[in-house]
Amino acid sequence: MVDILFSQLTAWHWVTICALFLTLEMMLGAGLFLLWLGISALVPALLKSLLPALNTHMQLGIFALTATVSVLGWYAYLKKFPSHNKKVASTLNRRSSRYVGKVLTLETPIVHGKGQIQLEDSFWTIEGPDVAAGQKIKIIAAEGLILKVKPEL
Helix, strand or coil: CHHHHHCCCCHHHHHHHHHHHHHHHHHHCCCCHHHHHHHHHHHHHHHHHHCCCCCHHHHHHHHHHHHHHHHHHHHHHHHHCCHHHHHHHHHCCCHHHHHCCCEEECCCCEECCEEEEEECCEEEEEECCCECCCCEEEEEEEECCEEEEEECC
8 A cells, every 4th residue: 555655756746745744834833843844855856856767765765864954954053053042032021121231321310219211112110329311321130110220330
């Protein structure tokens, strides 16, 4: 039975397999694992269209090799550059933490330990020692919607 199914694989079979993997990737969100399998299915499709005499065993071997190399390459990339994923996840839904370390010039003074500053499209409450308008401050912490600041020397 298996011999009958795999006896005559054409380039269109591989394109269909690619489309199946890409569809499953979109539906399941498998972390780009199935994306690489789909792309790997295009390699034997291309080779079969260029070399019509390529037999089924060779096509399956080429697919297995390219799938293994592409998936292992993807995991090696993720291992080498994990900071991108972690950085995005660490500030997701915590917008105020993105501003820690930023140095700004006050437009209005901090009076009695409280003030307000505009960052991008929002106004933020700031807390810190009294500082006159026009002075530089540094955001040192974020507690909820309140930014803690200190004068920048």
